[in-house]
Amino acid sequence: xxxxxxxxxxxxxxxxxxxxxxxxxxxxxxxxxxxxxxxxxxxxxxxxxxxxxxxxxxxxxxxxxxxxxxxxxxxxxxxxxxxxxxxxxxxxxxxxxxxxxxxxxxxxxxxxxxxxxxxxxxxxxxxxxxxxxxxxxxxxxxxxxxxxxxxxxxxxxxxxxxxxxxxxxxxxxxxxxxxxxxxxxxxxxxxxxxxxxxxxxxxxxxxxxxxxxxxxxxxxxxxxxxxxxxxxxxxxxxxxxxxxxxxxxxxxxxxxxxxxxxxxxxxxxxxxxxxxxxxxxxxxxxxxxxxxxxxxxxxxxxxxxxxxxxxxxxxxxxxxxxxxxxxxxxxxxxxxxxxxxxxxxxxxxx
Amino acid sequence: xxxxxxxxxxxxxxxxxxxxxxxxxxxxxxxxxxxxxxxxxxxxxxxxxxxxxxxxxxxxxxxxxxxxxxxxxxxxxxxxxxxxxxxxxxxxxxxxxxxxxxxxxxxxxxxxxxxxxxxxxxxxxxxxxxxxxxxxxxxxxxxxxxxxxxxxxxxxxxxxxxxxxxxxxxxxxxxxxxxxxxxxxxxxxxxxxxxxxxxxxxxxxxxxxxxxxxxxxxxxxxxxxxxxxxxxxxxxxxxxxxxxxxxxxxxxxxxxxxxxxxxxxxxxxxxxxxxxxxxxxxxxxxxxxxxxxxxxxxxxxxxxxxxxxxxxxxxxxxxxxxxxxxxxxxxxxxxxxxxxxxxxxxxxxx
Ligand SMILES: O=P(O)(O)O[C@H]1O[C@H](CO)[C@@H](O)[C@H](O)[C@H]1O
Ligand SMILES: O=P(O)(O)O[C@H]1O[C@H](CO)[C@@H](O)[C@H](O)[C@H]1O
Numbered sequence: 001x002x003x004x005x006x007x008x009x010x011x012x013x014x015x016x017x018x019x020x021x022x023x024x025x026x027x028x029x030x031x032x033x034x035x036x037x038x039x040x041x042x043x044x045x046x047x048x049x050x051x052x053x054x055x056x057x058x059x060x061x062x063x064x065x066x067x068x069x070x071x072x073x074x075x076x077x078x079x080x081x082x083x084x085x086x087x088x089x090x091x092x093x094x095x096x097x098x099x100x101x102x103x104x105x106x107x108x109x110x111x112x113x114x115x116x117x118x119x120x121x122x123x124x125x126x127x128x129x130x131x132x133x134x135x136x137x138x139x140x141x142x143x144x145x146x147x148x149x150x151x152x153x154x155x156x157x158x159x160x161x162x163x164x165x166x167x168x169x170x171x172x173x174x175x176x177x178x179x180x181x182x183x184x185x186x187x188x189x190x191x192x193x194x195x196x197x198x199x200x201x202x203x204x205x206x207x208x209x210x211x212x213x214x215x216x217x218x219x220x221x222x223x224x225x226x227x228x229x230x231x232x233x234x235x236x237x238x239x240x241x242x243x244x245x246x247x248x249x250x251x252x253x254x255x256x257x258x259x260x261x262x263x264x265x266x267x268x269x270x271x272x273x274x275x276x277x278x279x280x281x282x283x284x285x286x287x288x289x290x291x292x293x294x295x296x297x298x299x300x301x302x303x304x305x306x307x308x309x310x311x312x313x314x315x316x317x318x319x320x321x322x323x324x325x326x327x328x329x330x331x332x333x334x335x336x337x338x339x340x341x342x343x344x345x346x347x348x349x350x
Numbered sequence: 351x352x353x354x355x356x357x358x359x360x361x362x363x364x365x366x367x368x369x370x371x372x373x374x375x376x377x378x379x380x381x382x383x384x385x386x387x388x389x390x391x392x393x394x395x396x397x398x399x400x401x402x403x404x405x406x407x408x409x410x411x412x413x414x415x416x417x418x419x420x421x422x423x424x425x426x427x428x429x430x431x432x433x434x435x436x437x438x439x440x441x442x443x444x445x446x447x448x449x450x451x452x453x454x455x456x457x458x459x460x461x462x463x464x465x466x467x468x469x470x471x472x473x474x475x476x477x478x479x480x481x482x483x484x485x486x487x488x489x490x491x492x493x494x495x496x497x498x499x500x501x502x503x504x505x506x507x508x509x510x511x512x513x514x515x516x517x518x519x520x521x522x523x524x525x526x527x528x529x530x531x532x533x534x535x536x537x538x539x540x541x542x543x544x545x546x547x548x549x550x551x552x553x554x555x556x557x558x559x560x561x562x563x564x565x566x567x568x569x570x571x572x573x574x575x576x577x578x579x580x581x582x583x584x585x586x587x588x589x590x591x592x593x594x595x596x597x598x599x600x601x602x603x604x605x606x607x608x609x610x611x612x613x614x615x616x617x618x619x620x621x622x623x624x625x626x627x628x629x630x631x632x633x634x635x636x637x638x639x640x641x642x643x644x645x646x647x648x649x650x651x652x653x654x655x656x657x658x659x660x661x662x663x664x665x666x667x668x669x670x671x672x673x674x675x676x677x678x679x680x681x682x683x684x685x686x687x688x689x690x691x692x693x694x695x696x697x698x699x700x
Contacts, residue, residue: 004437006449011439012524014448020527023431023452031429079381081373081669081676087354089361095539096551097575098364099356102373151668159665168668174362176674177370189445201446225447279672303671315509318501318518319431321653322629324526326431 007330015226016189016197017182022228023326026333038157038311043273045116045163053078054164056113071126072133073110074169080106082172104145104172109133111165118154118165118273120263120345127256131244134280135252137169139245142285145171147179150244155275157305157313175284182281183296190295198297202236211335214261214343218254221262223335228325230307230314231269231334233262235300242296243282261343262302268341272310278302357680365576366539366547367532372578373676376683388507388661393623395466395513403428404514406463421476422483423460424519430456432522454495454522459483461515468504468515468623470613470695477606481594484630485602487519489595492635495521497529500594505625507655507663525634532631533646540645548647552586561685564611564693568604571612573685578675580657580664581619581684583612585650592646593632611693612652618691619656626654 004011012021053060056068062078082104089101111130112122119127134150141148152167153160175183189197202220205211211222213233224234235258241247247255266274280300283293307314307328319326329337342349354361362371403410406418412428432454439451461480462472469477484500491498502517503510525533539547552570555561561572563583574584585608591597597605616624630650633643657664657678669676679687692699 002437004439009436009439010431010433010452011436011449012452014450016446016448021450021524023522023526025431027433028429028431079378081360081375081378081678083360083377086359086361087352089354089359094554095543096366096547096554098366099361099374100364100371102360102362147673149669149673151672153665153668159667170669170673172373172673174371176373178671178673193445197446204444204446277668277671279668281672301672315503317509318503318627318629319499319520321528321627322501322631322651323497323499323520323522323528328431 007333012324013226015224016201017185017226018178019181019185020226021324022226023324024330025326025328026330028328031328038313047114047116049115052115052162052164054108054110054162054166055115068113069110070113071129072112074107074133074137077106077108077168082106082170100174102172102174104170105141106171107137107141107169109137109167109169111167115164118263118267120260120267121347122165122260124253124256124260127260128253131247131252131256131259134167134169135245135247138243138285141169141171142243142245142289144286145173146284146286146288147172147175148285149176149279151277151279153277155273157275158277160275173286179281179284183284186295186297196240196295196297198236198299199240202238210332213335213338214258214265216254216257216261218251219258221258223331223338225331227331227334228316228327229303229305230327230329231266231302231304231338232331233300233302233338235259235262235302237298241282241298242293243285243298244280245282246298259300264343264345265338265341266302266304268346269338270306270310271346274304275306276302276304357683362674363576365574366551367535367576368528369531369535370576371674372576373674374680375676375678376680378678381678388663397464397466399465402465402512402514404458404460404512404516405465418463419460420463421479422462424457424483424487427456427458427518432456432520450524452522452524454520455491456521457487457491457519459487459517459519461517465514468613468617470610470617471697472515472610474603474606474610477610478603481597481602481606481609484519485595485597488593488635491519491521492593492595492639494636495523496634496636496638497522497525498635499526499629501627501629503627505623507625508627510625523636529631529634533634536645536647546590546645546647548586548649549590552588552647560682563685563688564608564615566604566607566611568601569608571608573681573688575681577681577684578666578677579653579655580677580679581616581652581654581688582681583650583652583688585612585652587648591632591648592643593635593648594630595632596648609650614693614695615688615691616652616654618696619688620660621696622660624654625656626652628652 010025059065138148148171150169186197213221221235282298283296305313360375409415488498498521500519536547563571571585632648633646655663
């Protein structure tokens with residue numbers, strides 16, 4: 001009988017934040033590819049496009065005019081999925097037809113006045129301004145709303161309709177599914193083990209080292225043991241921080257640094273403008289500000305779709321949708337690949 | 351103050367099978383679209399392609415030769431995500447690094463000898479043969495494995511690398527996430543209400559009627575109240591059936607009929623070869639065959655990505671991945687659109 005090798009033999013792994021499993025099938029890396037290939041990401045973006053509604057000074061489809069902003073710029077989405085007001089939803093006592101109120105707002109945040117730049121190509125000062133604005137928005141919206149989701153969809157493949165560097169901020173009166181589930185399991189872990197789940201997890205990953213990708217004095221980026229997407233990353237603070245808003249000025253700059261490090265390695269992996277969806281999770285806000293949230297640890301999540309090259313993505317389809325997520329290369333192999341990437345962006349090489 | 355209208359005003363809805371919520375934002379249907387458009391699905395498929403490894407008589411990349419099959423044809427995937435044997439996975443008592451054994455097999459099932467045909471264009475007899483084969487495979491694999499997932503990825507947009515009409519069957523020693531969660535909530539519902547969840551649900555949908563799409567003597571296809579994908583469908587049996595294998599010969603033919611009805615309406619909606627992932631869920635198998643599974647109701651799930659046209663899909667990205675699923679048109683509007691489609695396939699019209 002052969003000895004089990006996690007990089008050779010199929011197994012399932014548990015995500016303790018969500019009580020879900022992922023199927024890992026490393027032997028499947030040998031399979032040839034004959035499926036859909038993606039168009040390479042648009043490379044010819046002009047610095048300013050008079051028709052792009054995100055550029056400074058331009059008029060948006062609803063007639064509003066953007067200021068000539070020089071750093072970040074935030075406005076309310078012209079077609080928001082969440083509005084600040086809505087008529088009250090009648091209560092239902094039928095367990096099979098439950099609806100509930102949802103109030104909120106959706107904002108768009110431009111990172112930079114130029115369209116032809118991305119986070120890894122911005123200066124540390126510029127990305128620090130982005131972090132500061134994430135925090136300012138989170139604080140303002142967090143006064144009123146239970147959850148403020150800062151997220152970035154990057155690349156047409158991730159449903160991003162505009163190449164201008166930007167993210168979105170959706171605030172809601174309800175705690176959405178993903179953070180609700182993570183809230184539950186983090187709370188349970190603290191009650192049982194006396195320490196926050198992600199504090200224990202970081203300590204052990206720092207010892208094991210095999211899934212670490214890059215780090216600085218305040219943050220560590222690693223491929224989680226339970227990663228679902230091929231090159232998924234988790235960004236964890238070295239200190240027990242509950243919310244992004246709790247970061248000191250130094251830590252904000254170091255968060256900007258780790259964002260630049262991560263996105264540089266991503267672009268270098270397949271030498272392309274690497275697509276992903278990413279976002280930040282921390283303790284809930286609104287009324288939760290006065291509740292005990294010590295079980296939470298602030299963290300960032302990067303979910304990139306590419307698998308083999310700039311043109312071949314991992315499809316999360318039939319089996320994944322109906323049964324369980326499945327991955328081919330192991331998280332350890334993915335971490336190794338990202339560690340092997342240069343920390344200098346390929347466009348900035350001599 | 352305005353009165354709440356579910357087709358006008360945002361709200362969240364509860365999925366009792368999974369204890370998850372979906373954000374419904376009907377006002378957002380008014381938004382213009384400037385995002386990625388998909389290549390229209392390949393329309394020029396030859397009936398037989400000597401290089402297609404799924405066609406009768408052809409040699410697959412691994413050297414095996416397909417028989418000259420005349421109806422359905424099943425073989426083990428040449429690059430399966432699950433193998434029947436693997437070395438034992440060592441036990442871990444660390445709650446943050448849990449892995450477990452996974453054994454199984456992956457099969458490919460061709461629906462028809464011709465590549466240029468799809469389920470709605472096949473005859474009722476031909477689709478009945480497909481249903482019979484689904485059942486035969488489920489019974490055989492269900493003797494050994496706890497879960498047998500029959501699923502179809504249709505269209506390049508759904509990661510399907512081959513236009514030949516086919517599906518996949520992945521059997522596993524473990525109960526995957528999705529059925530595990532559904533098992534839990536169906537069990538809880540039966541314990542509390544004395545009837546299976548999906549039995550109660552069907553009764554109420556048959557009375558309300560607003561989400562019904564098509565039906566026959568044994569099956570009903572409807573857009574579930576908690577649908578996440580724009581034109582998601584749920585297929586339910588009128589009788590309390592636990593597993594596909596429990597269907598009578600008459601019911602098998604009626605299942606083939608409802609499959610043809612659903613896929614015909616789908617193709618007619620945007621007059622294209624409509625992509626989707628779909629699959630069947632029923633009570634677990636293997637050792638579960640001797641356990642009490644009365645809380646289960648056999649059902650089919652269709653998860654199609656298109657939103658506005660053959661070229662514009664719904665992206666489940668940043669907010670959806672990190673927070674919660676979101677939809678624009680309501681399930682009732684989707685059901686109306688599908689009801690309005692002709693029951694005759696546009697390619698078969700006079
Ligand atoms: O049919 P294939 O090419 O083996 O694979 C396809 O379906 C699988 C099951 O949903 C996914 O894991 C793959 O990402 C997808 O490309
Ligand atoms: O940025 P947009 O175009 O408003 O929208 C994009 O992100 C949203 C949030 O993840 C998704 O709901 C949309 O499907 C996607 O196209």
